[in-house]
Amino acid sequence: MQRITITLEDDLLAALDEFMERSNSRNRSEALREMLRRGLEHSTPDTADCVGIISYTMDLSKRDLSRKVPRSRHDHHDKTIAALSAPLDHDTAVEVAIMKGRTGPIRDYANSLFTERGVRHGHLSLVPVKHELQHHTHAEGHAHQHSHLKVLERFDHDDE
Incomplete structure (x- = not known):
C-alpha cells in the first residue's frame, strides 16, 4: 500500500x-x-469475470412485465445464480438477480432490465472474481477437481 x-x-x-x-x-x-x-x-473491462448483483423494483400492474422479466432471466440461465422477488405492496415487488459471467454482458442485461417500462430504482453492483480449479476431497471421500469463484480485491484493468 x-x-x-x-x-x-x-x-x-x-x-x-x-x-x-x-x-x-x-x-x-x-x-x-x-x-x-x-x-x-x-x-471495468467488458471481458473481466464478475458476479453481478442486479436489484430493482418492478410494477407488476404493467402489462406482461411480470412474465417478461422472469423469462429474460431464464433466457440467461447459464449466467443466473439466484433470483429473489419480494412483494412491497399490491402492485410492486423488489427483485434481486445474482449473475455470473463477463462484465459486459451482465451490464448489458442489467441495462436492458432498467429500461423496461415499470422497472425502477435499478442498481448493478459488480464483484470482481476469477475462476480457480481446485482438486480436493469433500465429505463423500473421493478426490475430484472443480472450479470455484474466488473474490478479488479489484478488477484487473490490464486485460483491456
Missing part, C-alpha cells in the same frame, strides 16, 4: 466525513478506498 496526500475543499471533506459515518468506515482512507472502488466499477 502506498500513502498519498490530497487537498480537498471544506465542503467536499465534510461530504467525505458524512460518507465515512454512514458506511461505518474506521477512517478517511478506508472511506476513500471504498468510494474509489465504487467509482472505478463502471470502468
